[in-house]
Amino acid sequence: MVSRDVDILFSKEEVENKVAELAKKINEDYKSENLLVVGILKGAFVFMADIIRKMDIAVEVDFMDVSSYGASSVSSGVVRIEKDLDSSIEGKNVLIIEDIVDTGLTLEYIVEVLKRRGPKSVKVCCLLDKPARRKSNIDPDYIGFSIPDEFIVGYGLDYAEKYRNLPDVCILKPSVYKE
Numbered sequence: 001m002v003s004r005d006v007d008i009l010f011s012k013e014e015v016e017n018k019v020a021e022l023a024k025k026i027n028e029d030y031k032s033e034n035l036l037v038v039g040i041l042k043g044a045f046v047f048m049a050d051i052i053r054k055m056d057i058a059v060e061v062d063f064m065d066v067s068s069y070g071a072s073s074v075s076s077g078v079v080r081i082e083k084d085l086d087s088s089i090e091g092k093n094v095l096i097i098e099d100i101v102d103t104g105l106t107l108e109y110i111v112e113v114l115k116r117r118g119p120k121s122v123k124v125c126c127l128l129d130k131p132a133r134r135k136s137n138i139d140p141d142y143i144g145f146s147i148p149d150e151f152i153v154g155y156g157l158d159y160a161e162k163y164r165n166l167p168d169v170c171i172l173k174p175s176v177y178k179e
């Protein structure tokens with residue numbers, strides 16, 4: 001029973017309301033613009049699927065996969081593109097969808113890489129923000145929840161590839177990863 005390993009931080013209803021609130025702001029900000037929504041794999045796939053369905057503007061979607069923690073819970077600071085975007089972003093409004101910003105090193109790298117490709121704009125939307133652990137100048141444009149320094153799983157987020165399917169945003173009990 002995976003539910004024994006976690007405590008719920010935000011229930012699926014709370015997350016659903018927050019996602020709707022974020023999408024409302026995005027709809028207002030981009031109302032007469034086209035938008036390319038870029039999901040960062042794998043963690044953002046659930047959030048991305050939910051938030052784009054609340055958008056009532058013209059959107060295209062694409063994905064990037066970057067290396068992050070692997071099976072450890074500590075950021076290596078090493079970022080590598082494992083899967084790049086399928087097409088050019090020149091002249092486009094890009095909105096990066098990220099599950100969680102921790103040190104911010106991953107996003108700092110992605111934003112820099114994408115800005116060099118001549119987009120019209122690049123903004124960042126994250127569901128969760130852990131400002132206490134920041135090691136970069138990343139300041140997301142849309143933030144769902146600011147959270148304390150806990151290890152989060154569920155709603156797409158994993159620990160060693162487990163727990164992504166939990167419907168709520170949960171705190172992984174330290175006894176699970178400190179064993």
Ligand code: IMP
Pocket residue numbers: 043068069075098099100101102103104105106107150151152153157158159
């Ligand atoms: P950063 O580069 O330190 O900001 O790390 C960002 C990435 O690390 C996220 O996209 C997640 O994949 C992963 N990550 C950071 N914190 C957590 C967490 O609490 N739970 C699960 N994954 C996390």
